[in-house]
Amino acid sequence: MGSNQSPLIINNWQTGIADSPHLGFGLFKNVNIDAIKGSVRLNKRPGPLFRTVTTQTFTAGVGTDICTTSANVESDALNYSGTAVYFTTTGTLPAGLATGTMYFLYKVTNTTFQVCTSYKNSAGTAAGTVINITSAGSGVHTVNQATPGTIRHIVGNAGDSRRFYTCSKGRVWFEDNSAMYLLHNSALDTPASGVSNGNGRGLAITSFTSTTKEWLFVFRDATIDVMDVGSTATLEALTWSNSWNALNTSTGSTNSHEAIVGQDDAIYFCDDRYVGSIIEAAGSTFAPGTGSTYTYNNQALDLPVRESAQCLAEQGTYLMVGSSNTNKIYPWDRISNSFNIPIEVPESKISKIINVGGSIYILAGELGGIYVTEGTYARLFKKLPDYLVDKGIDTASNIIAWGGLAQLNNSILFGVESTFNTEYSGLWRLFLDGRLVIEQVPSSGDANATAIYAKDQLYRFGYSGGADEFSSNLHGSKLVAPYDAIIQSPFYQVADKISKATFSRIECVLTEAASSGNIRISYRTAFSDSFTTLDTYNLIGNQNVFSTEDIGLIDLENIQIQVEMGETTQQVNDLELLVIRLYP
8 A cells, every 4th residue: 555554553442342343343352341441451350269179089087087188178279168078988988977978178288177067067156166087997088079060040148248059950059258158958969969859940039027037049840948048147057948839840840940039029930831929928027937927829920821931020010021932021010810911022032131221131042132122022132243153154043042141230241152152152241332242251261151140340150060259359360361351353454455555563552551461462364364473562561562563464455453461460450451553
């Protein structure tokens, strides 16, 4: 293009991911486009909540009650007291321990532990009350962690001081001081496999009118278990009311039992083609064992035959019920015997719905369509870009699977599993003005965010095998390293077939010098090509402008720039990009 060629300036970070890289930015992943207008910031990565006890052999000390392992009990050398475990052996376990039983570890050192019969004895108010080991046993002994399956629901108590999680193994966990502990249901939980007849399909918490109790309702396949979790004492006592009431679904079913606490203080839950309700009796205080204190109705609303209630949300006085079998959302006034005229969504299989500002946002189908309704008809609000989540050839019938859904300020967070491009699985964020980013990926790697809990600026999300916390009090925070944060620019047409473009220098400008980190800048000239690195900048120091001469970009018609960022200091996120410039 000769001397009239202009510099290429990349700085319009606030636009989010476009429908096509030919229309705008191709990707924003693990970055914050909303923190400071005019720049893009490296997103702090979430930290794992579940401690990882490594499966390893141990020997037991008679008299000291101390078990010794050959390596660190916990992979990050954290305080693993309170972690639920079970033991196996090739011979006979040390006297005092038994196979097929859940125990809790009490940390002595990184490579030694004692064994307790309860969370209370290992990490609670009686911490340090350990089992007396009277013989070393015979054979090789192994300690195994009681692990979560896929996290399916997360709820918080009234003061948001604790969160409760349920998983596909039917287990219930509680979060305390940025660590996760098992609410062990000894009557139901088989240590090696989990809770019998439990898929973790529903969870709800409410105090009703009580000022001292908070009731956790845990939905199994065919029944509901209830426990008071209102205080530290009740969490340590673990008084379960198992099989408190029956559901319509049978043992072995995988139907949704998603539950919400309504504005009317009733619990509503999905149950096959029905919506059930739990209502505290007027003038009474709910007590699981006293039927006169509540009304339980597992068929409060009937949906049509062959429907299946999947998800719930409130819209004014109406309860909105999404069906997993069809494309319908059923409004119900909670009083009438039936529902109002259904709202039809352009895609079948309603996965999740949520009310944000009076509008119901809908995750439906398997093609990445997000819909919205104000109560009469549904319209497409946003489509996940096919070039990211599809295989890039022909549109398939199941390109994504939806995960959890939550509201965060002026946006919604939702989970996505990309069937063909797993690197785009994770926690996505959609602003209500239509801007879209990939907010986070689990600390374990690219995977669906199957359950989400958001409060103020902070959130937690679960996935297969664990859960992460994104907050000011990160536990075991992971780095965005080496280059997990990725921005891909639009495809810029910089010339035509006759007058080609040339760029000889690249410049990267930060808002201010970063305390640590690296930036790698690459380019490609066609969507089917791989990116080629132009240069990598180590950002430690007092410098905020980095440049490279003689980059040798010649004979260009189109170009796309990729910026990858990462930090080298844990829990630091002061890396903030202002502009990228390419000069002729």
